[in-house]
Amino acid sequence: MQTRPRLVTSIPFWVLLVLSLASVIGGLVIVFQQIDAMQAVLDDPNATVVTVYVAQSWAIVGAVLLGAGALGILTTLAVAAVISTRPRPDVSVETIDWTSDEESAPFAAAPTVAAAATTAPAAPLVLEDADVETPSDAPAPAAAAAASHDAPKLDTGDDTPRA
Numbered sequence: 001m002q003t004r005p006r007l008v009t010s011i012p013f014w015v016l017l018v019l020s021l022a023s024v025i026g027g028l029v030i031v032f033q034q035i036d037a038m039q040a041v042l043d044d045p046n047a048t049v050v051t052v053y054v055a056q057s058w059a060i061v062g063a064v065l066l067g068a069g070a071l072g073i074l075t076t077l078a079v080a081a082v083i084s085t086r087p088r089p090d091v092s093v094e095t096i097d098w099t100s101d102e103e104s105a106p107f108a109a110a111p112t113v114a115a116a117a118t119t120a121p122a123a124p125l126v127l128e129d130a131d132v133e134t135p136s137d138a139p140a141p142a143a144a145a146a147a148s149h150d151a152p153k154l155d156t157g158d159d160t161p162r163a
Contacts, residue, residue, distance in 0.1 A: 007083045013076065020072025023065050030062025 007013055038055040041047040 007080060013079060016072055016079075017076045020069045020076060023069030023072060025069075027062045027064070027066030027069055031059055031066060034059035034062060 034055045038052065038059070041051045041055065
């Protein structure tokens with residue numbers, strides 16, 4: 001199982017490479033055309049200063065494009081070298097044996113209603129120091145829940161009767 005995209009399918013990598021190659025080719029074309037134009041003008045005795053200086057400026061623009069393209073190609077080579085030398089994490093994939101009749105649950109079962117009833121206190125809560133008046137014949141909420149026949153009876157292991 002692969003955890004990161006491959007360099008072959010990386011769109012930014014290929015865009016950088018294609019634009020770098022286009023910049024190198026465009027820069028070379030501009031530089032060679034302008035050098036040819038400067039040679040033709042310099043050999044002409046009727047050439048003006050404007051025609052000579054304009055060709056030099058365009059030659060400089062072509063050289064900048066050529067340098068930017070070369071820098072882009074070097075960057076793509078560096079990215080490819082870093083990606084290829086980076087260690088891949090060891091990812092193991094667990095396969096499922098569909099032919100096995102064993103029923104081993106990978107996940108814990110959901111808690112049942114009996115587990116929810118274990119959180120209720122077993123004996124009624126008696127407040128000794130409180131100044132709250134409660135009628136003595138009213139059952140406590142926990143005792144009322146335990147007395148209902150919907151709640152399951154829990155065996156706590158304690159055989160002593162509770163009052």
